[in-house]
Amino acid sequence: MIPKSRVHRAQLALLLLPGLLVFALFTVYPILRLFWMSLCDMSFSSMLSQPFAGLSNYREIFQDQTFWIVFVNSMAYTLITVPGQMVLGLLLAVLLSGIRRFSVTFRVLNYMPVVTSWVIASLVFRYIFNTEGLLNYFLWKVLGVTSSNIRWLDSRWGGLSVAMILGVWKGIGWNMVIFLAALQQVSKDLYEAAEIDGCGGWGKFLHVTLPGIRGTILFVLIELTIGGFNVFTSIKMITGGRPAHQTDTLLTWMYYKAFSTGKFGYAAALSFVMALTLALLAIVQFRMMRSRDA
Amino acid sequence: MRTYRKPVAAFLACLMLMLCSCAFAESEPVTINFWHHYSAQSAENETLMNVLIPAFEAENPGIRVNAVSHEWAELHDKVLVSANSNALPDVARCDIAWLPEFQKMGILVALDEEMPDFAQVSGQLLDSAMSTAVIGGHYYALALNTNSKIVFYNTAMLEAAGVAVPETMDEWCEALRKLSGENANGQQIWGWNEPALAGWNICPFIWSFGGSLTNAEQTVASGYINSPATVRAVETFAALVQEGCITGFNAGDIPMTDGFGTGRYAMMLEGPWKSAELAGAYPDVAYGTAPIPAGEGGSVSVLGGEDIAMFSTAHKEAAWKFMQFMTSEFAETEMAKCGQIPVNKAALESDTVKGADYAPFIAAIETAKARPTVAAWSEMDNDLTVAMTAIVTGEKTAQEALDELAAQWDILLK
Numbered sequence: 001m002i003p004k005s006r007v008h009r010a011q012l013a014l015l016l017l018p019g020l021l022v023f024a025l026f027t028v029y030p031i032l033r034l035f036w037m038s039l040c041d042m043s044f045s046s047m048l049s050q051p052f053a054g055l056s057n058y059r060e061i062f063q064d065q066t067f068w069i070v071f072v073n074s075m076a077y078t079l080i081t082v083p084g085q086m087v088l089g090l091l092l093a094v095l096l097s098g099i100r101r102f103s104v105t106f107r108v109l110n111y112m113p114v115v116t117s118w119v120i121a122s123l124v125f126r127y128i129f130n131t132e133g134l135l136n137y138f139l140w141k142v143l144g145v146t147s148s149n150i151r152w153l154d155s156r157w158g159g160l161s162v163a164m165i166l167g168v169w170k171g172i173g174w175n176m177v178i179f180l181a182a183l184q185q186v187s188k189d190l191y192e193a194a195e196i197d198g199c200g201g202w203g204k205f206l207h208v209t210l211p212g213i214r215g216t217i218l219f220v221l222i223e224l225t226i227g228g229f230n231v232f233t234s235i236k237m238i239t240g241g242r243p244a245h246q247t248d249t250l251l252t253w254m255y256y257k258a259f260s261t262g263k264f265g266y267a268a269a270l271s272f273v274m275a276l277t278l279a280l281l282a283i284v285q286f287r288m289m290r291s292r293d294a
Numbered sequence: 295m296r297t298y299r300k301p302v303a304a305f306l307a308c309l310m311l312m313l314c315s316c317a318f319a320e321s322e323p324v325t326i327n328f329w330h331h332y333s334a335q336s337a338e339n340e341t342l343m344n345v346l347i348p349a350f351e352a353e354n355p356g357i358r359v360n361a362v363s364h365e366w367a368e369l370h371d372k373v374l375v376s377a378n379s380n381a382l383p384d385v386a387r388c389d390i391a392w393l394p395e396f397q398k399m400g401i402l403v404a405l406d407e408e409m410p411d412f413a414q415v416s417g418q419l420l421d422s423a424m425s426t427a428v429i430g431g432h433y434y435a436l437a438l439n440t441n442s443k444i445v446f447y448n449t450a451m452l453e454a455a456g457v458a459v460p461e462t463m464d465e466w467c468e469a470l471r472k473l474s475g476e477n478a479n480g481q482q483i484w485g486w487n488e489p490a491l492a493g494w495n496i497c498p499f500i501w502s503f504g505g506s507l508t509n510a511e512q513t514v515a516s517g518y519i520n521s522p523a524t525v526r527a528v529e530t531f532a533a534l535v536q537e538g539c540i541t542g543f544n545a546g547d548i549p550m551t552d553g554f555g556t557g558r559y560a561m562m563l564e565g566p567w568k569s570a571e572l573a574g575a576y577p578d579v580a581y582g583t584a585p586i587p588a589g590e591g592g593s594v595s596v597l598g599g600e601d602i603a604m605f606s607t608a609h610k611e612a613a614w615k616f617m618q619f620m621t622s623e624f625a626e627t628e629m630a631k632c633g634q635i636p637v638n639k640a641a642l643e644s645d646t647v648k649g650a651d652y653a654p655f656i657a658a659i660e661t662a663k664a665r666p667t668v669a670a671w672s673e674m675d676n677d678l679t680v681a682m683t684a685i686v687t688g689e690k691t692a693q694e695a696l697d698e699l700a701a702q703w704d705i706l707l708k
Contacts, residue, residue: 044396044398048400126545131546131547131548132546153545154547239545240545242543243683244684245676245680259374260672261676
């Protein structure tokens with residue numbers, strides 16, 4: 001007689017097996033293969049032989065001046081767009097949770113940028129910020145506050161700023177929806193208790209709302225940080241990395257190295273550098289939130 | 295005797311069966327996969343699918359062609375990825391800039407080594423176009439179609455500024471200065487549009503000024519890309535950018551066709567496809583064409599175009615027949631009707647070609663040069679763009695940036 005627990009475990013294993021197999025085949029294997037690629041010399045001359053090259057791809061990355069430019073660009077994009085989206089998304093959520101009429105209409109309107117195609121939104125932003133675009137027309141010809149066209153997209157920080165504005169604009173709606181859901185979970189009793197203790201609106205937000213949605217804040221923070229490092233379409237469409245890769249980010253640079261120069265080994269190593277950076281940032285974010293808990 | 299009859303009959307039956315099956319196997323058609331980047335909706339693709347492939351299959355009953363259309367950049371990437379998974383096509387229409395990369399990967403067939411009638415077939419094609427298929431002394435493709443760039447000028451803008459079509463580089467500089475400034479509506483106008491700072495854009499100026507990129511063997515860049523003539527070419531170009539006479543390569547600039555069509559860019563160096571674009575988007579704009587102005591190096595434009603190459607996993611005999619067909623007078627003349635400039639010498643003499651809109655480009659092709667046919671060209675091209683950006687923004691002097699570039703290229707060319 002086989003013990004019941006063992007049968008149960010076998011059943012569990014059988015049920016898990018298909019999922020585990022799919023996970024192993026489509027997630028674990030590609031990651032391991034990619035890691036192996038990052039240790040190989042995979043360029044045009046060695047695409048088929050793929051000789052082992054140790055850490056030379058990683059060495060090349062850290063000695064590459066362009067890598068540091070695109071790394072700083074990705075960091076800056078994340079550092080600006082993540083708090084931007086979160087603050088504005090939370091603000092909207094708080095405002096919307098306080099109104100009774102037209103609440104759904106406002107939610108839909110604010111969520112619309114999220115469902116807009118990245119390509120279309122990027123092209124619209126490009127037309128707005130072009131040297132002869134809509135913004136310059138308004139500033140110069142309508143308002144008269146400038147005396148010539150400003151070259152918004154032609155410099156490193158100008159081009160990146162436009163991509164950042166787009167990133168924030170497009171992300172506010174998603175943050176709003178997540179925070180709205182989180183705000184529903186904060187107990188009304190706590191607000192009443194705070195009111196009895198003499199807390200004003202700001203005090204309630206600081207001492208009740210924020211601690212009440214801390215878990216959601218951490219989730220959003222990590223999700224958006226990953227999203228920030230994954231910025232690709234807007235950069236490709238708005239600046240194309242111009243001038244001379246000055247506005248490229250980690251992902252657009254990785255794509256360029258793999259598919260334009262055939263350096264798949266370098267690109268694979270770059271993806272691990274990026275993953276490691278994201279893991280480190282996630283650990284820091286977890287620690288910071290935990291220390292506040294304590 | 296009778297006892298042997300059955301086994302002999304069985305043996306003969308087996309033999310017949312084997313012979314039949316062999317005969318059947320031989321008559322089974324070979325399918326060759328042909329990847330190309332003619333747009334799926336284009337006239338070229340129509341001609342390929344409805345005229346050329348049916349004609350080829352009728353001529354060669356044992357061969358079928360499976361043609362697959364890709365986007366230009368997608369085709370390059372797909373070949374790279376397919377090389378790793380051993381899923382390459384038999385034949386592909388490749389941009390001439392890709393061949394050195396594919397050759398270095400070891401996935402192309404050296405046609406002059408493997409095809410006994412190669413000399414006879416390639417002899418029917420233009421030498422300048424065939425030069426794009428030579429890598430390390432061997433031929434890895436047949437030239438399929440070619441193109442180059444010539445000057446497009448806005449007739450009204452030149453007349454308004456009282457400027458004649460420039461024939462020399464000195465006249466070109468003067469013309470650009472006169473054509474740039476403000477128009478009657480107070481809008482800024484530029485004498486020249488250059489949409490990027492890569493080799494495709496800058497090489498015509500370097501070569502026409504008498505400069506060069508590398509030595510003839512394409513093994514050394516020092517002394518060539520930083521030679522006095524090259525530095526002079528780049529300095530002249532950068533000075534015109536800084537004076538506000540050239541633009542187009544910045545992310546926020548007006549796109550080339552729009553700027554030219556609306557009278558904001560007076561001149562540009564472009565290929566035969568631009569005529570169709572202008573006819574579609576700005577049918578009323580009056581423009582003329584001229585060769586690139588001549589400098590100390592003559593009037594030298596850049597050679598573009600496509601070659602047709604065979605991959606190492608191909609059905610070689612069938613693939614070679616298809617490649618010969620695609621470069622034949624018949625196929626090239628048919629494609630010429632859709633705007634493809636042929637490289638087949640007999641097709642070039644046809645009335646179709648002589649009466650075509652792109653006739654002015656054929657003269658430019660005769661003196662045009664190909665960019666270096668080396669596998670590292672993508673990286674070299676990127677380095678050139680970075681160096682040119684530093685020069686035109688005034689971050690570095692031309693001599694400084696090109697000296698650094700020469701050192702980088704020397705390493706890549708090793």
